Amino acid sequence: MGFTCRQCGTCCMYLGDYIVIERQSGPFEYHCSSVSTGTPFIARIDEDKRTLFEDHTWIDRHPVACSFLRPNGDLRLCTIHEMSPPQCKAYRCVVFRILAPDGRQVGTITGTLNLHTEDPNLQRIWEEHEGTIFHTEPETEEQIARLFESRGYRML
Ligand code: SF4
Ligand code: SF4
Incomplete structure (x- = not known):
């Protein structure tokens, strides 16, 4: 990563x-x-x-x-x-690229810690947890990675 x-x-x-x-x-x-x-x-x-x-x-x-x-x-x-x-x-334009289990890239997390995706499943997971992700905490990026990895995605 x-x-x-x-x-x-x-x-x-x-x-x-x-x-x-x-x-x-x-x-x-x-x-x-x-x-x-x-x-x-x-x-x-x-x-x-x-x-x-x-x-x-x-x-x-x-x-x-x-x-x-x-x-x-x-x-x-x-x-x-x-x-x-x-x-x-x-400056970092992209913090993570998100890969589906089949290896397709299905989204990105920008340097401002926003999700960019057209994958409805990824969008739903994000919306369900967005309120609990603290955008100023230093461990936020790790939280985001753990969230999606626990659902089978790979974070690069
Ligand atoms: S905006 Fe881009 S080209 Fe200009 S100083 Fe910053 S990094 Fe360099
Ligand atoms: S858009 Fe991203 S990859 Fe391109 S120069 Fe800027 S920081 Fe680097």
Whole structure:
């Protein structure tokens, strides 16, 4: 178990208004602010991504994406990965993928601990127990995993 970012960049595609460059302070260094938390931070482009960052072809066509996002083959990379704000580092789009006993993926639990599924059985189990799952407790993820595993699902 455990989240692995696939570096698809989807979560960064609409964050251009939230991760704001205030001014450039060096060849690859920027004073920035994270609008959602109101915190300033210094961003330095990762050494191995500077060529990617300098190519503005893609970002100019995606003005609502975060200014530090760049495509690299099939991936979209954060070019300030080493110095990205804490909320970016902590972000997980999906905490669990839920597999039915036959191996089909039938749902996901998002990083905000919501269920996404079209499986009525899974939805029913969730609704029956949602009120007893404490969304702020550190063991909430384990509770969710145990709940579905006890009904025969696999949590990845
Ligand atoms: S956190 Fe999720 S949406 Fe964002 S890049 Fe990683 S896999 Fe993609
Ligand atoms: S700083 Fe990096 S991780 Fe954060 S929104 Fe921008 S590209 Fe995504």
